[in-house]
Amino acid sequence: MYAIVEIAGHQFKVEKDQKVFVNRLATEEGKKVDFDNVLLIGDGDNVTVGAPAIDGAQVSAKVLKHFKGDKVIVFKKKRRKGYRVKNGHRQALSEIVIEGIKASGAKKAAPKKEAKKAEPKKSEAVEATQDLSKMTVAELKEMAKAKGITGISSMKKADLIAALS
Numbered sequence: 001m002y003a004i005v006e007i008a009g010h011q012f013k014v015e016k017d018q019k020v021f022v023n024r025l026a027t028e029e030g031k032k033v034d035f036d037n038v039l040l041i042g043d044g045d046n047v048t049v050g051a052p053a054i055d056g057a058q059v060s061a062k063v064l065k066h067f068k069g070d071k072v073i074v075f076k077k078k079r080r081k082g083y084r085v086k087n088g089h090r091q092a093l094s095e096i097v098i099e100g101i102k103a104s105g106a107k108k109a110a111p112k113k114e115a116k117k118a119e120p121k122k123s124e125a126v127e128a129t130q131d132l133s134k135m136t137v138a139e140l141k142e143m144a145k146a147k148g149i150t151g152i153s154s155m156k157k158a159d160l161i162a163a164l165s
Helices: 111-130 137-147 157-164
Strands: 002-007 010-015 019-023 032-035 038-043 046-049 058-078 083-102
Touching: 002 019, 002 032, 002 083, 010 019, 010 083, 019 058, 137 157
Parallel strands: none
Antiparallel strands: 002 010, 002 038, 019 083, 032 058, 038 046, 058 083
C-alpha cells in the first residue's frame, strides 16, 4: 500500500516503514505526526484519488531527527561587468519514518485552530467601537449607513465620528 501525501508544502509518495526527508517540522524529535492531506492511496489494483484530498484518510509518521542538509552554493555572475555574488545556505530538514497509512476513519485536527481564530475577531469588534479615529472615512460611512444616519455624503471624518458617538 502506498500514498501520495502533502507534507510541508511538498508532495511525497510514501509507503509503510519508509524514511523521508522533509522540510523542518515544528514537532519535537521522537513525537508522532499525522498528515491529513492525503491526495492518493494505492492498494494493489485499487487506486483512490481525492478531489483534492481524500476525506478521512491519514498518514501517521514519527519524527526521527532534525538536521541541516548539505551546503548549497548560489553563484551569480554577469559577464564583462565585474558582477559576482556568492551566497549559500543549508536547508533545515526533518527525517521522518512512515508508521502507517489509514484509508478511512481518521479525524481532522482543524477545529482547534478555528476556535483560536474566532476569539481575536471579538476583540477587534470591541476595539473598532472604542476608537473611531483610526477608522477610514469609508468605514465610518458604512457604520453610519447601518445606524440609519442621513446626510453622510457631505460629512467629513470629524462630523461622522461626532454623529456615531
